Amino acid sequence: MRQFFAIIGHPVAHSLSPRFQQAAFDAEGIEAAYLPFDIPPDRLSQSLAALRILGVSGFNVTLPHKEALTGEVDRISERAREIGAVNTVVSREGEWFGENTDGPGFLLALDRFLEESRLPFPSHVLIFGAGGSARAVLWALSRRPVSGICLVNRTGGRGEAILDLPFLARIPNRKASALDDPSWKSWLAQAPSPLLVNTLSLRAFEKASLLFPPLDGVPLSGTVMFDLSYAAGESGLKTSGKTPFLRMGDRFDTPCQNGLGMLLAQGALAFELWTGKKAPTERMEEILREATGQKTLWKSL
Ligand SMILES: NC(=O)c1ccc[n+]([C@@H]2O[C@H](COP(=O)([O-])OP(=O)(O)OC[C@H]3O[C@@H](n4cnc5c(N)ncnc54)[C@H](OP(=O)(O)O)[C@@H]3O)[C@@H](O)[C@H]2O)c1
Structure with missing residues (x-):
């Protein structure tokens, strides 16, 4: 029988997951349909009940439901529990198992980008944002020899709270700063060859009083930049892949990459969880390059 997979989010129309996941099922000869469902937060419980009745085999979860899903699955992995967010669900004998593939997906993409650029893993990392994906990024960084992190967020208190996550005890120097507090700029100026990771979306700033990206006038020589976003703003998806955040590094020739590799890596891990088969990553990458015009x-x- 044809299996049924899904992605739930709000909004979800922009998601590239249906394209590359469907291509992956087709490439492996698996009879399956992968469908997007736009589900507002007030319809989440009803919609999950409907997915159970329809017998969904597995699904991805995107904004804003990742945190809520931790309380909606029957069992949860240690990693998803530590991160506090579920982005992949697999149905096994009628029970829903929640996993987080964003953390390892980020790590795979970052490791590969650093390797291709012949860069060592940075010892100091500054992260913009303190939402679900920032927690996945922190989980990943705690698996590498990182000795200093600085978390910069609109709501400074949210960053402070995250620094208490037990897995971060492995990182000795931890600092949180509000976006409008200049102390993170001093931290950045003193950090040796730091990595800057952006988890803030441009869309979030459309009605904000703060300017984004917040790097105007910040010297970025010697830094490395990674953006979880991959849409490049007004000109849509067909671009070189440089987001407004990454373009701030142009003047300094900063090595950089966006979140398309992470999207692929987290999606490949989800595919493997659902099917027990190795994901056809070359085909999935081909679809993502076609859809965005991004070469690498x-x-x-
Ligand atoms: N490439 C990939 O595979 C991948 C995977 C996961 C996520 N992502 C991307 O990562 C981004 C963030 O996802 P998320 O799950 O972390 O989202 P989230 O949990 O909603 O976090 C949102 C963050 O944005 C901040 N924010 C929201 N509105 C703001 C505003 N007006 N001014 C300043 N800050 C604002 C929040 O700050 P406060 O704490 O102050 O509210 C918080 O730090 C999204 O663009 C998502 O598409 C990409």
């Missing part, structure tokens, strides 16, 4: 997901942009 791994080398510096």
